Amino acid sequence: MNEKVMMKGNEAIAEAAILAGCRHYFGYPITPQTEVAAYMAKKMPKIGGTFLQAESEIAAINMVYGVASTGKPAMTSSSSPGISLKCEGISYLAGADLPALIVNVQRGGPGLGGIQPSQSDYFLATRGPGHGDFHVFVFAPASVQEMADLTGRALHVAWKYRMPSMLLADGTMGQMMEPVVLPEAADAFGSDNPWAAVGTGMKRPHNVINSLYLAPEELERINFERFKRYELAEAEETLWEEYMMEDAEICVVSYGITARVSRNAIVEARSRGIKVGMIRPITLWPFPKAPLAAAAEKVKSFLCVELNMGQMIEDVELAIRCSRPVDLCCRVGGMIPAPDEVLAHIMKLAEGEKA
Amino acid sequence: MAGHEIIIAGFGGQGLLFAGKVLAYGGLIENREVSWLPSYGPEMRGGTANCNVILSDTPVGSPIVQHPDILIVMNTPSLDKYESTVAPGGKIFVDSALITRKVSREDVEVFYIPATQMASDMNASGLANMILLGAVLRETACISDETLVKSLHQVIPARKADLFELNMSCIRAGKEYK
Numbered sequence: 001m002n003e004k005v006m007m008k009g010n011e012a013i014a015e016a017a018i019l020a021g022c023r024h025y026f027g028y029p030i031t032p033q034t035e036v037a038a039y040m041a042k043k044m045p046k047i048g049g050t051f052l053q054a055e056s057e058i059a060a061i062n063m064v065y066g067v068a069s070t071g072k073p074a075m076t077s078s079s080s081p082g083i084s085l086k087c088e089g090i091s092y093l094a095g096a097d098l099p100a101l102i103v104n105v106q107r108g109g110p111g112l113g114g115i116q117p118s119q120s121d122y123f124l125a126t127r128g129p130g131h132g133d134f135h136v137f138v139f140a141p142a143s144v145q146e147m148a149d150l151t152g153r154a155l156h157v158a159w160k161y162r163m164p165s166m167l168l169a170d171g172t173m174g175q176m177m178e179p180v181v182l183p184e185a186a187d188a189f190g191s192d193n194p195w196a197a198v199g200t201g202m203k204r205p206h207n208v209i210n211s212l213y214l215a216p217e218e219l220e221r222i223n224f225e226r227f228k229r230y231e232l233a234e235a236e237e238t239l240w241e242e243y244m245m246e247d248a249e250i251c252v253v254s255y256g257i258t259a260r261v262s263r264n265a266i267v268e269a270r271s272r273g274i275k276v277g278m279i280r281p282i283t284l285w286p287f288p289k290a291p292l293a294a295a296a297e298k299v300k301s302f303l304c305v306e307l308n309m310g311q312m313i314e315d316v317e318l319a320i321r322c323s324r325p326v327d328l329c330c331r332v333g334g335m336i337p338a339p340d341e342v343l344a345h346i347m348k349l350a351e352g353e354k355a
Numbered sequence: 356m357a358g359h360e361i362i363i364a365g366f367g368g369q370g371l372l373f374a375g376k377v378l379a380y381g382g383l384i385e386n387r388e389v390s391w392l393p394s395y396g397p398e399m400r401g402g403t404a405n406c407n408v409i410l411s412d413t414p415v416g417s418p419i420v421q422h423p424d425i426l427i428v429m430n431t432p433s434l435d436k437y438e439s440t441v442a443p444g445g446k447i448f449v450d451s452a453l454i455t456r457k458v459s460r461e462d463v464e465v466f467y468i469p470a471t472q473m474a475s476d477m478n479a480s481g482l483a484n485m486i487l488l489g490a491v492l493r494e495t496a497c498i499s500d501e502t503l504v505k506s507l508h509q510v511i512p513a514r515k516a517d518l519f520e521l522n523m524s525c526i527r528a529g530k531e532y533k
């Protein structure tokens with residue numbers, strides 16, 4: 001096992017992608033993710049990889065499309081406004097069934113917004129970022145260790161299912177340093193992808209990488225087939241963590257940085273005798289519907305804590321079929337709730353239950 | 356060993372993040388749970404900047420320090436902003452060469468150290484952060500002396516390794532200042 005080192009979340013993403021076998025990075029600078037690009041710029045030339053600062057985010061995502069077409073792992077990273085620009089390319093990747101890693105270290109929006117942390121791209125990420133019917137894997141790390149671990153996993157499942165993966169972090173997770181044990185180096189992709197456009201050697205028909213299907217019957221068939229894969233991904237790849245849920249009467253649902261804040265609030269509420277726990281989605285797509293539905297059988301209410309005006313809350317309400325009240329505790333625009341604010345909300349719910 | 360929640364605040368360029376790194380790496384060396392969170396953006400280039408460090412024996416929840424038990428301040432706006440947030444019984448370390456006002460709280464311990472002046476007198480301008488760190492280590496022992504040396508070696512970039520001794524002298528000066 002590697003030894004524990006201190007790293008920024010952004011650096012951990014970059015190193016973990018390299019360790020997972022990624023040798024092609026295309027990006028364009030934007031706060032608060034620039035350290036990903038800076039790390040790649042330093043490291044890639046030394047290991048025979050490619051770092052390229054593109055002329056724009058749109059160019060970068062299309063360079064990813066190009067490398068992915070050859071079956072090689074490729075990635076790009078940006079922050080919210082830059083991800084909006086990449087959406088066309090992500091839709092084309094999905095339409096061509098190409099794997100890729102897109103990192104979004106979110107900042108407040110809409111528009112240019114601000115540069116402080118946010119989770120306001122939840123809808124953008126989980127509803128298929130771009131036009132057309134599709135999904136991407138969405139991973140929401142809540143520690144620098146998970147920034148590293150989930151980067152490798154995101155690349156791995158992208159190749160397994162031939163889908164783009166998005167690592168959805170935020171400015172805090174990107175900028176903070178924590179001890180991390182880096183994963184072992186692996187090279188899981190690139191050698192045997194029968195779909196890749198790497199030359200036929202005159203031994204097989206051409207592989208065509210394309211997202212244009214003018215015959216509606218064919219496009220419908222391809223969409224149906226793609227959604228079969230999505231069904232499999234939902235069954236096999238959903239990740240979540242349960243915290244103090246055994247006897248919980250209130251269930252906090254939160255991901256990323258707000259899950260960290262909520263944890264403090266839960267510890268404090270428990271010390272006051274409040275039975276509260278948390279379900280922390282680690283994948284936002286696929287969303288952990290089953291554990292939430294199971295929790296709804298036991299708890300009296302849910303509390304979503306997120307850095308937006310209420311986005312994941314819709315998925316929670318859907319997962320539990322609105323069978324329990326679901327409250328929202330949020331800050332936006334780059335603000336982060338203090339544990340005391342989350343605690344106050346938990347106490348209010350607990351008192352409501354007693355009344 | 357008790358946990359510590361630390362805020363180091365002042366102007367960008369005063370070495371706030373660096374001082375925080377010395378503590379955070381120290382925590383790592385002592386195999387404790389650690390987080391280090393910098394402010395980022397334009398304040399790194401001259402505005403007010405800060406860094407939050409948590410040293411703990413249990414996993415760190417929020418990396419954002421709400422009620423520090425150690426506050427190091429290197430400009431007046433930072434003292435104004437954070438004085439009220441310090442946990443009762445906490446310790447405030449003030450660079451009294453740059454902050455002329457006194458702390459008004461009476462339920463905290465306050466240490467006034469003219470760190471920027473001392474650093475300048477030692478031909479070590481820019482290392483006021485290390486002088487304040489020395490005072491913190493004397494008063495809280497939040498990382499051990501042995502750890503400090505190891506941590507400093509890790510945090511000082513290789514191209515500036517010759518500055519190790521000067522950093523240590525400043526830390527010692529801060530420790531000895533009464």
